Amino acid sequence: MVYEITVDGKPHRLDLDKAEGGWECRLDGREIKVDAVVTRRDVLSMLIDGHSYEVKRERTPTDLHMWVGSTRYGVELRDPRSLQSRRTMAGDEKGPKKLVAPMPGRIVRVLVEERSEVEAGQGIVVVEAMKMQNEIKSPKKGTVQKILAAPGAAVNAGDVLAIVE
């Protein structure tokens, strides 16, 4: 199996082959033999050359992270042979972007109107949680195509609040 993996913005290529007692990995051309066991969901025990690593996987609606010990790495994973990841790759560059709630909360205010022009990083919706207000910002420069958040409404993490094109 071949994966294109980005760790904290740096691209890597990983080849994985099942081998006797573990996995033959080729990371950017370097050969590494790994014995790997999933000890529980999202927790992986790896033995590499006698060293033991416990790696935890954390997923949010928007991100994927790997925790090695107590260090967190932002990770993107693509299977170049998968049609779907090719499609999402292409969609990432241009086109509409969703504005999602990073946490559950209540919509306090909507700061812009539909069809208005916004800058990347401009606040669009204010969500309140645990008595603190948080401005959810536009992921890109563009036009606010649709606003799906209404003041007073409760939202869950991952809910789409607006679409910017």
Next chain:
Amino acid sequence: MFKKILIANRGEIAVRVIRACREMGITAVAVYSDVDRGSLHVSKADEAYHIGPSPAAESYLRMDKILDVAKRSGAEAIHPGYGFLSENSKFAQACADAGVKFIGPTPQSMEMMGSKTRARQEMEKAGIPFVPGTSRGLSSPEEGEEVAERIGYPVMLKAAAGGGGKGMRLVHSREELRSALESAQSEALRSFGDSEVYIEKAIVNPRHIEMQVLADEHGNTVWLGERECSIQRRHQKVLEESPSPIVDPDMRRRMGEVAVRVAQAANYTNAGTVEFLVDQQKNFYFLEMNTRLQVEHPVTELITGLDLVHLQIRIANGEKLPFVQEEIRIRGHAIECRIYAEDPDNNYFPSPGKITRLLAPSGPGIRRDSGMYEGWNVPMDYDPLLAKLVSYGTDRQQAIMRLQRALYEYFVAGIKTNISLFRRILRDADFQAGKVDTGYLGRLLANQNDGGPPQGPEPAIAAIAAGLFAVLDPASSGNKDGNLGGIESVPSRWKQKGRSEALR
């Protein structure tokens, strides 16, 4: 002894009190709001009763509903925990009127300590050292200017009914005083419904050190050692330890004796905490008294070997303190971290939501008082405190190392927590040297390039792990549908197998 106690709280402190009840053979009654049905304190209790909608004002702050549950369940006493109704003298009075014992001080003591200016007046009479300033609210800006001139700038304006930094202003010069007073007064009015503001000399880079006291209802009062609470973010404590690195036995005894005098002046009963500001010359000044069990009480329990909640219940039951001052021994060192649901990468913003994975530390010298569990949905309606991680060691160095080890084991996924903040504090040279004051954490956080943790071959490990996860644990690898745990659909093994064969 009481047969049944109601706990008028939620989260980790409710669980902590329920545990004490169970240890003492007392039936524990929990109360819960709509959103807390699945919370830990409900399942740990012997009995649990619904008291209303999620907002605290409609549930945990409703005295009538809580007293109604006490009556229905036959609870003879109420433990208020901290926060919510714990320092509300009207609630203590309502309990007394309903014939239910309030586990805490009398309404009169609470009232005296509830107003900072009134507390100052009483303490002045008792000869307690406090920061120079006025013991009454300022009547005019002119009076403020006159007092500030006398005690010297910088001065601090403080709301009489205040707490948590609200209605508080640091004033460096006469020019700033008038507008600072106006804004402090209006903020105090908005936050506490009382615009009374008084003035104090500002102590530059003070430490915040507090003394635990315990008083029975027969006139016996003891002190149980100090807690160093200087590590604060926006006036909220983050990490506490006992003993304080700067307090020696003589200073401890002097602070303890003053704290006992404060408690006696207020006719105080049950557990309480006397807070002091300490200047760079180690002079200490009375700040206020907290008339409840503190969040950070476990560090005192670890170094004294006492259980403060057991003792609170025994005192409320009318028992005498089972020891005298000379029998109390302080041994070892304890440090507590407050684990909050907040995002260190996003200005410590609250981060409620579902806990998808929880790996919790244990082992020698580690105590964990937690209100969370894997799969729990942290509600957005309350304080973000999830758990307290406390370490104990023979000395401070060992307590720090144990805490670092435990933090390394701690993993919470699905929500953001401030666990990484503690790793940063504990490896900081100033913290390790015990050089902290109330400005310490602000300075640490402002310093962006402290190097961070050492980087090894870990990015490569992360890349390999990401690939292996995709192969070995694919049932939960997709994050596009926002499904974060719970019951997930497991794809057919046949389909998986077929897919990986095709990719070979």
